[in-house]
Amino acid sequence: MHKLAEYEPVVGRQIIDELHLLASKAQSKSVQNINSTAMGGGVAEILNRMVPFLKELGVNAGWDVIKGGEEFFKVTKKFHNALHGWPVEITHDDFQLFMENGRRNSAEMNINADIIFVHDPQPIMLIERKKDLGREWIWRCHVDVSQALESVWNFLMTYINQYDATVFSHPAFAKQMPLPQYMICPSIDPLADKNRDLSREEIDQVLHKLGIKNDKPIVTQISRFDYLKDPVGVIEVYKMVKRYVDCQLILAGGGATDDPEGAQVLKEVEEKAADDPDIHVLLLPGGSDIEINALQRASDVIVQKSIREGFGLTVAEALWKARPVVASAVGGITLQIAHKYSGLLSHTIEGTAYFVKQILNDPEYGQRLGKNGREHVLNNFLLTRHLKEYLLLFLSLGRKEDIVYL
Numbered sequence: 167m168h169k170l171a172e173y174e175p176v177v178g179r180q181i182i183d184e185l186h187l188l189a190s191k192a193q194s195k196s197v198q199n200i201n202s203t204a205m206g207g208g209v210a211e212i213l214n215r216m217v218p219f220l221k222e223l224g225v226n227a228g229w230d231v232i233k234g235g236e237e238f239f240k241v242t243k244k245f246h247n248a249l250h251g252w253p254v255e256i257t258h259d260d261f262q263l264f265m266e267n268g269r270r271n272s273a274e275m276n277i278n279a280d281i282i283f284v285h286d287p288q289p290i291m292l293i294e295r296k297k298d299l300g301r302e303w304i305w306r307c308h309v310d311v312s313q314a315l316e317s318v319w320n321f322l323m324t325y326i327n328q329y330d331a332t333v334f335s336h337p338a339f340a341k342q343m344p345l346p347q348y349m350i351c352p353s354i355d356p357l358a359d360k361n362r363d364l365s366r367e368e369i370d371q372v373l374h375k376l377g378i379k380n381d382k383p384i385v386t387q388i389s390r391f392d393y394l395k396d397p398v399g400v401i402e403v404y405k406m407v408k409r410y411v412d413c414q415l416i417l418a419g420g421g422a423t424d425d426p427e428g429a430q431v432l433k434e435v436e437e438k439a440a441d442d443p444d445i446h447v448l449l450l451p452g453g454s455d456i457e458i459n460a461l462q463r464a465s466d467v468i469v470q471k472s473i474r475e476g477f478g479l480t481v482a483e484a485l486w487k488a489r490p491v492v493a494s495a496v497g498g499i500t501l502q503i504a505h506k507y508s509g510l511l512s513h514t515i516e517g518t519a520y521f522v523k524q525i526l527n528d529p530e531y532g533q534r535l536g537k538n539g540r541e542h543v544l545n546n547f548l549l550t551r552h553l554k555e556y557l558l559l560f561l562s563l564g565r566k567e568d569i570v571y572l
Contacts, residue, residue, distance in 0.1 A: 168355075168357045168358075169222065170182055170185065170219060170222055170223070172357060173356070173357065173550055176356050177544075177548060177550045181550050181551075181554075182550070184554060185223060185553055185554060185557070188558065188561065189220075189224055189225055189557055190224070191561055192225055192560050192561055193225055193226075195280045195281055196225075196227070196280045196281070197225060197226065197227045197279055197280070197281045197283055198227075198229075198277065198278065198279035198281070198283065199213055199216075199217060199227070199228065199230070199283045199285065200230050200231070200232065200275070200282065200283065200284050200285065200289045200292060201229075201231060201232070201284075201285035201286060201288070201289060202232055202234065202239075202242065202286065202289060205452050206390070206420060208308065208352060208476070208477070209285050209286065212352055212353070212479075213229050213285075215355045215358065216549065216553065216556065217229045219549070219553055225557075228279065230275060230276075232271045232288060232289045232292075233267075233270070233271060233274070234288065235267075238267040241256075241260045241263050241264050242287060242288045243427055244256050245264070245287050245318055245322075246287070246309065247393075248314060248315040248317075249287070249309050249311045249319070250309060250313070250474035251312075251474065252394065253315075254315070256315075256317060256318060261321060264291075268290070268291025271291070271292060272291060272294050272295055277295055277299060277301070280302060281303075281304065281560055281563060282301055282303045282304070283306060284304065284305050284306065284329075285308065286306070286307065286309070290305065290325045290326070291325055293305075293325050294325075294328075296328060302331075302563045303330050304330065304331050304559070304563070305329045305331075305333070306333040307332060307333065307334050307340075308476045308477065309476040310338070310339040310474065310475065310496075310497045310498075311334075311339060311340070311341060312340070314341075319341070323343070326343065327343065327344065329345060330345065330346075330563060331345060331346045331348060331559070331563065332345060332346070332348070333347075333348045333350050334347060334348070334350075335349070335350070335351050335476060335477045335498050336349065336501060337349055339476075348555075348559055350552065350555045350556065350559065351501065351546070351551075352479055352482075352498075352547070352552065353479075353547050353549040353552035354482045354486060354549065355548075355549050356486060356548055356549075358455065359455035359456050359459060360455035360483060361483055361486055362459070364456075364459055368456070368460060369460045369463050369464050371460075372461065373460065373461075373464055375457075376448060376461075377446070378414070378416065378446055378464075380464060382412050383411065383412075383413040383414070383466040383526050384413070384415075384416060384464055384465045384466050384467075385407065385413055385415050385465065385466065385467045385468075385469060385526075386415070386416040386417075386462065386464075386465040386467070386468050387400045387418075387419075387468070387469045387470060387471065388418050388419060388458055388461065388468070388480045388483075388484075389419045389470065389472075390419045390428060391428045391429075391431040391432040391435060392427065392428065392431055393427065393473070394473050395419075395470075395471070395473075396472060396494075397417050397435045398434060398435060399471050399515055400415070400417060400471050401439060402515050402519075403469065403471065403515055403518045403519045403522060406516070406519035407519050407526070408444075411523055411527065413444070413466075413526060414444040414446065415439075415444065415445045415446065416446045416461055416465070417435060417446070418450055418458065418461055419448075420449065420451065432447070432449060435447055448461075458483075459487075462483060462487050462489060463487050463489070465484075465489055466490075466525070466526060466529070467489075467490055467491075467492060467522050467526060467532065468480075468489050468492075469492050469493065469518065469522065470484075470491065470493035470494065470499060471493070471494050471518055472494050472497065472499065473496070474497060475496045475497030475498060475499055476497055476498060477497065477498030477499075477501075478493070478497060478499045481493055481499050481502045481503065481509075482502055482547045485502060485536070485540055485542065486539075486543045486544075487536075487540070488533075488536035488537055488539065488540040490509065490525045490532035490533070490535040490536050490539075491503060491509040491510070491535070491536075491539060492509065492518055492521040492522050492525070493509060493510070493511060493512070494511070494513070494518075495511040495512065495513055499511070501546075502539075502547065503539070506535075507535070507538050508538040508539040508541075508542045509539055510524075510525075
């Protein structure tokens with residue numbers, strides 16, 4: 167694990183000094199993060215970085231994970247899709263199972279911090295402990311709920327309204343509610359194995375290990391296998407491009423313990439790709455950060471063809487590596503890409519294919535997009551900015567008269 171001082175060459179001394187100053191004012195507070203999984207997905211990845219850095223800064227920060235079986239996570243996956251506006255049927259029994267599991271966790275979890283930082287819907291019912299424990303409670307929503315299905319949103323609002331504050335990743339993600347809302351974008355760690363610089367030799371070693379030849383242009387999407395990431399749509403994009411440019415496609419990603427749909431999506435992708443040796447479908451185990459890094463750096467174009475998206479940190483990761491990115495104009499992706507400046511935004515399969523082909527036929531254009539994208543990430547989406555805004559959030563709680571909305 168890196169120390170904050172190691173980030174000075176990347177972000178500058180002033181940023182590091184600001185973090186120490188803010189942390190010195192927040193050291194009297196303890197913070198308990200709670201989410202649904204310790205590995206897999208962007209929330210766990212962020213917490214794996216943020217909690218140790220908060221501790222290094224002298225903030226008493228911890229992280230706990232709720233319990234939940236297969237049936238519970240099937241329901242919460244439905245909730246996840248419903249919050250994105252995806253048409254799913256959620257039954258009375260689903261709501262009952264969610265509440266039963268929530269109450270078990272409320273009864274069993276040791277809640278012991280000054281600030282309880284609850285991430286996403288799965289642990290939301292822990293707020294029922296507030297009436298007995300007091301404390302300050304934050305609900306951090308990592309998804310876009312602007313088009314959420316009314317039945318699920320109304321259900322969750324009975325709990326959200328009991329929190330002291332909410333945090334969203336984008337102003338457009340939120341809804342009107344009678345409690346303070348903060349905007350804090352997620353971030354990437356530039357020195358982590360997934361993002362650090364790699365030598366050409368390291369990249370070639372990964373390609374060789376994964377059975378990928380670097381003999382034709384590479385188009386890549388890195389995402390967990392999820393319907394909302396539309397990996398089958400990416401294959402359609404590739405097939406359109408392939409008619410004009412001889413290229414290969416990599417679809418790589420892992421799973422998350424709270425995402426039971428992944429195996430079915432992977433099966434459908436493998437069936438769709440079965441007759442084409444230039445499509446590489448890779449199910450990567452946890453801890454494959456170097457592999458992901460190498461695949462992104464080896465790519466000529468990186469695609470993120472999400473149908474719905476929370477923030478889409480894979481876009482920031484790709485931009486940090488100065489790779490040209492073609493992505494759907496949804497969710498937090500639109501904060502990361504300024505169209506035709508730091509990447510290309512599309513709305514359809516045909517548009518995505520057109521932009522991928524354009525970059526493959528004009529690599530210098532792709533390089534300009536990639537350079538601008540890296541600069542944008544440097545200025546906006548590194549973990550030092552994220553840490554600063556979390557510290558400001560912790561300091562603002564309990565000071566309702568002078569809250570600063572981030």
